[in-house]
Amino acid sequence: xxxxxxxxxxxxxxxxxxxxxxxxxxxxxxxxxxxxxxxxxxxxxxxxxxxxxxxxxxxxxxxxxxxxxxxxxxxxxxxxxxxxxxxxxxxxxxxxxxxxxxxxxxxxxxxxxxxxxxxxxxxxxxxxxxxxxxxxxxxxxxxxxxxxxxxxxxxxxxxxxxxxxxxxxxxxxxxxxxxxxxxxxxxxxxxxxxxxxxxxxxxxxxxxxxxxxxxxxxxxxxxxxxxxxxxxxxxxxxxxxxxxxxxxxxxxxxxxxxxxxxxxxxxxxxxxxxxxxxxxxxxxxxxxx
Ligand code: PDD
Numbered sequence: 001x002x003x004x005x006x007x008x009x010x011x012x013x014x015x016x017x018x019x020x021x022x023x024x025x026x027x028x029x030x031x032x033x034x035x036x037x038x039x040x041x042x043x044x045x046x047x048x049x050x051x052x053x054x055x056x057x058x059x060x061x062x063x064x065x066x067x068x069x070x071x072x073x074x075x076x077x078x079x080x081x082x083x084x085x086x087x088x089x090x091x092x093x094x095x096x097x098x099x100x101x102x103x104x105x106x107x108x109x110x111x112x113x114x115x116x117x118x119x120x121x122x123x124x125x126x127x128x129x130x131x132x133x134x135x136x137x138x139x140x141x142x143x144x145x146x147x148x149x150x151x152x153x154x155x156x157x158x159x160x161x162x163x164x165x166x167x168x169x170x171x172x173x174x175x176x177x178x179x180x181x182x183x184x185x186x187x188x189x190x191x192x193x194x195x196x197x198x199x200x201x202x203x204x205x206x207x208x209x210x211x212x213x214x215x216x217x218x219x220x221x222x223x224x225x226x227x228x229x230x231x232x233x234x235x236x237x238x239x240x241x242x243x244x245x246x247x248x249x250x251x252x253x254x255x256x257x258x259x260x261x262x263x264x265x266x267x268x269x270x271x272x273x274x275x276x277x278x279x280x281x282x283x284x285x286x287x288x289x
Contacts, residue, residue: 004081006074006114011081014115023111025094028102029151031111032056037246038079038087039121039287044246046072048209053091056147061104062095065112075114082116086287088247090115092150122289124249128274131254131266132168134243136232137161139172139180139204146203159183169243171232171256178229180204182243185251186211189230190240190269197238200227210244210277217276223269232256240267249281250274 005017025031034053037044050068057064065071075089092113098105140154158170162183170183180199181187186208188198196218199205218225235241239262241253250273252266261267282288 001083001087001118002081004078004116006078006112008111008113011078017113017115019094019111019113020097022100023094023097024105025092025111025150027100028095029149029153030060030062031092031094031150032060032062032148033090033092033150034148035246036075036089036091037119037121037281038084038089038116039281039285041079041085042285042287043075043079043089044281044284045209045213046075048212049091052148052207052209053093056149057093057110059144059147060095060149062093063108063110065093065110071112074112078114078116084116084118086119086121087116088119090117094150119247121249121287124251125289127168127251128266128271131252132243133166133255133258134169134171134182134241134253135162135165135167135257136173136179137170137183139174141172144203145180145205146201146207148206155183167255168251169253171235173232174204177231177233178204179232179235180229181206181208182245185243185245185248187235188214188242188244189235189238190242190267191234192239193224194239194269195224195226196269196273197226197228197230199229208245210246210249213277213280214244214250214273217273217280221272221276223272236261238262240269242270242273249277 003014005014094111096109137158162170236259252270
């Protein structure tokens with residue numbers, strides 16, 4: 001697969017793709033992003049990613065780099081140029097390049113960057129069968145975690161802490177004890193009565209596209225679901241736990257801080273939801289792992 005990137009109107013080899021050093025994304029993390037799954041050469045849940053990108057740009061008063069239809073064309077052209085089948089599309093929009101000054105620059109020309117990189121979705125099948133470990137880490141992020149900005153330092157540190165502990169993900173815990181989400185995933189438990197629980201949509205979490213898909217699948221299957229905060233203690237005692245994201249379509253959690261969850265193996269609710277999400281993926285893209 002060739003590695004081609006899109007930067008500000010041009011498709012060029014990734015190694016040659018760059019933005020100016022005074023790009024505000026680089027200096028201030030004054031930028032938003034999306035990560036979209038490409039399966040069988042097709043974008044999964046593309047309209048939902050486009051809508052979230054548009055909302056996030058609006059929340060930060062960053063001008064849209066182009067109309068959605070044009071963004072759609074660029075994305076598809078880049079996917080085709082990369083001959084991508086199973087891959088991730090990364091989109092980043094910064095407020096643009098200007099002399100370093102915290103306030104917004106008067107000339108507003110946002111910088112649009114897109115990359116495509118191969119991604120092995122099938123690896124998730126084995127992980128889904130075994131489950132993964134997570135650890136609790138203090139949630140040190142700002143007050144607008146609902147906006148998908150590239151200001152990811154707290155997430156980076158939390159994920160590294162998890163990696164150093166041999167865990168797959170960090171579960172972020174606020175001062176009041178609530179588990180908000182993971183370093184790059186949404187977090188879920190299943191209580192003793194079989195109710196699926198996840199943190200409600202709020203400025204404390206990213207409204208994940210996969211989160212919405214899982215809620216839809218759970219409701220369609222008549223599975224009980226509650227959007228409410230839960231603590232790490234409650235999670236440790238839960239019947240099941242799992243995480244979701246574009247790159248992790250339902251991954252059972254079998255250990256939290258070394259404590260076995262449920263039967264120390266993926267639970268039936270997570271397994272059922274994983275199957276429903278693979279079906280959703282197949283119906284949209286034709287991809288089966
Ligand atoms: N992360 N929460 C956080 C903090 C995230 O960074 C992500 C996604 C999610 C899940 O969102 P979605 O289901 O839309 O992928 C939740 C992407 C994949 C990333 O940063 O790589």
